[in-house]
Amino acid sequence: MTLTETGESINTHSGVKIEPQFGINNCPKLDILIIPGGPLKAVESTVENKNIINWIINQKNIEYICSVCTGAFILGKTGLLSNKEATTHHLALKLLQEKYPDIIVSANKKVVHDENIITAAGVSSGINMALNLVSQTLGESIAERTAKVIEFKHNFQDEI
Numbered sequence: 001m002t003l004t005e006t007g008e009s010i011n012t013h014s015g016v017k018i019e020p021q022f023g024i025n026n027c028p029k030l031d032i033l034i035i036p037g038g039p040l041k042a043v044e045s046t047v048e049n050k051n052i053i054n055w056i057i058n059q060k061n062i063e064y065i066c067s068v069c070t071g072a073f074i075l076g077k078t079g080l081l082s083n084k085e086a087t088t089h090h091l092a093l094k095l096l097q098e099k100y101p102d103i104i105v106s107a108n109k110k111v112v113h114d115e116n117i118i119t120a121a122g123v124s125s126g127i128n129m130a131l132n133l134v135s136q137t138l139g140e141s142i143a144e145r146t147a148k149v150i151e152f153k154h155n156f157q158d159e160i
Contacts, residue, residue, distance in 0.1 A: 005024055007023025008020075013042055032062070032137075033064070034068065035066065037067065037068050040073070044073075052076045056075070057081070063115055063116060065117050068119075068125070068126035069087075070089060072088035072092075073088070076096060077100075077117050081119075082100055082117065084105070086117070087111070090122065102144055110125040127150075131143045131147050131152070
């Protein structure tokens with residue numbers, strides 16, 4: 001399921017149109033929330049959106065809250081990464097640490113799992129994160145089968 005702040009469609013920076021099923025005010029209870037990243041200017045506008053930030057904070061007790069790439073900046077703004085290990089795109093690691101010094105920024109991992117928060121470094125690391133989620137929720141054999149189907153070489157023991 002996808003959602004946006006209002007439930008209305010949005011266009012991504014690359015021109016892809018997202019047609020969400022829900023907005024943050026009518027979204028059913030979640031088990032997993034994945035926050036995408038993007039260009040830092042676009043992420044910064046989300047970081048400054050109090051409605052979205054507060055909504056994410058209210059999701060803090062769901063099973064998994066994840067970010068891909070610069071989506072870690074959005075999680076950083078919520079405070080949910082405070083005193084937790086996290087990662088982001090390699091070109092944004094230093095900036096993440098500067099903006100949120102209470103985050104333990106990891107530069108050497110594609111995926112970092114700390115309590116119920118999972119962060120993925122760059123866009124392709126999101127695949128590693130997704131397969132990790134499949135492994136944790138449905139089992140390693142299903143994750144391995146999924147990786148094989150999409151022809152993705154994945155080593156579950158080396159990730160986190």
